[in-house]
Amino acid sequence: MAAGLQERKRDNPPSDDYEVGLIFPSFDWTLRDPVNADHQWRRVREALGLPDDLVPYTFRTFMAVALDDAGLSAQVVADVLQHADPAMTQRKYMARGRDHHHAATILHELVMGDPGASADQGHDGKGRVSTFVRLS
Template sequence: MSRIEGGRKKAPRALTLGERQQWLTQLEADEKAVRWDLPDLSRFMLATGVRVGEALAVFWSAVDLDAGVVQVDFNVVRAKGEGLIRKSTKTEYGERTLPLPTWAVAMLRKRWEEAANHDGPVFPDSLGGLRDPSNTLRVFRQTRGSEDFSWVTSHVFRKTAATILDEAGLTARLIADQLGHSRPSMTQDVYMGRKSVGREAADVLERALDAKSDAKSARKVHGGRREDR
């Protein structure tokens, strides 16, 4: 029997600049989304490319606002008999220190000034403890609004951050470091020894919500040459 060839995989879909701005405007206007802290959570995931569980596991002790960096070492999971816990990221590659765009630092600084507890999560639940990723994802689905955003999941922010970095000509290795991957692509298997991501990633993500910076950066892609495609 001849082997049936699989269909061509769909290319990962990312939010365009207009969609990113529309998404945040829509969430800011939704009372439930605001109550669940989804606008700032969306901004943080867009600024870093982290998974939702990783974002919810970030404590203030992992944030250095003066240096403009955040340590990503944990993931929030529900453990049998224990409830919600912070668990070390899936692999050694997942532990990383990420520089932040200035707009993300400004957002976090405002949250720090308004936070009731500086020893807990940056994105806590209503009682100040760990927020359940599953419940957060449910509210994401409920508040994403029109059919235009029916395809958007929390993972789309991860894809969007990677796409912005890729379109700016950053190498696959640097993008993999940003996302906490051991391999830059399915065809590349490179051991990652470094844990701190270069400043270039934050510099590129600076334009994620800025139309003027987005256009300017697109014209300055390594002299028009893209690398490591």
């Protein structure tokens, strides 16, 4: 897709006074007409067999979630989505209510003791890691 946009920009460059940084401008480098964009999107959806409730904004959310899942920082995700405030990106798109298996494993090992823990890590008589014993 990026190559197609670069080719279009090369074949039909914007005027010298073009200052708007539109991501998907019209062929004339102006804002797209929402009605025309909706018609174009419907044709694409139908051609690909996508559900009617799939909207372009869904792809924005997908990008944010994919970048978050990849472990990128809120600042990087905010930059990609062109958000001025990374805190807004965190509130809107970044992981909430997900299972965090690694954190659960750490907490389980603290409470129940880690059978594979090194010998220098203290355990109480019940096999619990001493860090948990100090906190209880």
